[in-house]
Amino acid sequence: MSKTARGTTALDRLRDRLDQDGHVCSACGYVHPDPSWEAVTTGDRIQYRRRCDSCGALARRTYRL
Ligand SMILES: [Zn+2]
Numbered sequence: 001m002s003k004t005a006r007g008t009t010a011l012d013r014l015r016d017r018l019d020q021d022g023h024v025c026s027a028c029g030y031v032h033p034d035p036s037w038e039a040v041t042t043g044d045r046i047q048y049r050r051r052c053d054s055c056g057a058l059a060r061r062t063y064r065l
Helices: 010-021
Strands: 038-042 046-049 058-064
Touching: 010 046, 010 058
Parallel strands: none
Antiparallel strands: 038 046, 046 058
16 A cells, blocks of 8 residues: 655655755765755656765766656
8 A cells, every 4th residue: 555645746755855865965075055956857767966066076866756
């Protein structure tokens, strides 16, 4: 059985995951006050990209929809 909580969508849940660990750059440790992830959907996957404001490292998160 699926657990549908309060009408949240799959994208909302992905957003929550990004909010949990998406603020910190894995390369330099810079903490973004307001990380701006860019969402790119490709077929059945969605990829979030964010460039670090401090060191310019590109962070990517790919999820299946
Ligand atoms: Zn960085």
